[in-house]
Amino acid sequence: MARMFDAILSAAPTEPPAPADLTPPADLTPPTDLTPPTGATGPMVPSRLTVDSVRRPRLRALRRGSQLAVGLVLYTLSMALLVRAGLGTMPWDVLTQGLSRHLGWTFGTVTLAVSGVVLLGWVALRQRPGIGTIANMVVIGVLVDPVLSLLARLPERLAPLAAALLVAVGIALNGLATALYIGARLGPGPRDGLMTGLVARTGWSVRLVRTSIEVAVVSLGWLLGGTVGVATVAYAAAIGPLVHRLLPLFTLAAVHGPTGASASTDGADDS
DSSP, X not given: OHHHHXXXXXXXXXXXXXXXXXXXXXXXXXXXXXXXXXXXXXXXXOOHHHHHHHHHHHHHHHHHHHXXXXXXXXXXXXXXXXHHHTSOOOHHHHHHHHHHHHHOOOHHHHHHHHHHHHHHHHXXXXXXXXXXXXXXXXXXXXXXXXXXXXXXXXXXXXXXXXXXXXXXXXHHHHHHHHHHHHHTTSOOOHHHHHHHHHHXXXXXXXXXXXXXXXXXXXXXXXXXXXXXXXXXXXXXXXXXXXXXXXXXXXXXXXXXXXOXXXXXXXXXXXX
16 A cells, blocks of 8 residues: 555656646737838728719719700790790791690690600601700790790880890890700700601701791791791791800710700700
């Protein structure tokens, strides 16, 4: 028994074992150099190029829509001025006046109805309306009656000079309005689209197609009781050169994707 205890005591260690080495390997040592990359002065932020690529298209869309809206409002005012002057109206408005007298509808209601019928003609011509096409039809058709009501507060019989002034302002304003809404390049008005569609389908010149359409609508409108006069002739003679000069000043960059038929730069008789 004594020998067994001696054997156990002799086998037991005389000193506690050394603690295990818990030093992490060299490749697991956390980095101590947290200096930002060269040129970095703060937190990472989106580059100016990225911000501009988002902001610029939005600004261009806002500019395009604003120009279209202003052009259509001014176009409505120009139409009403010529109607109120009583010396003749734009070619398509001669037809509108004649239909209004026979149907008993307001000028604006007939304008909307005629625009809708003309737009149906686009189907046969394979034209695709744009935002500007629909806006042209709705904005002018809705606003023209209130504007005519405001102008009705003028004396019932205008002095010749006053009537001539309304005609001159109306034609000049129409040239500016046409350049604005066509220059926005969001799609032509219904009547301009009809003209350009016929040009594309027939191969005839713009001047021939435009003249043929306007002679037809003026003749029909006159037979129905629409007003044809010196203002009608003056408008037909002046609108082309006016738009030709003003359109380059207001034409914006083309929109990617189809927006309807190309707008004529030879002027527009659209309402």
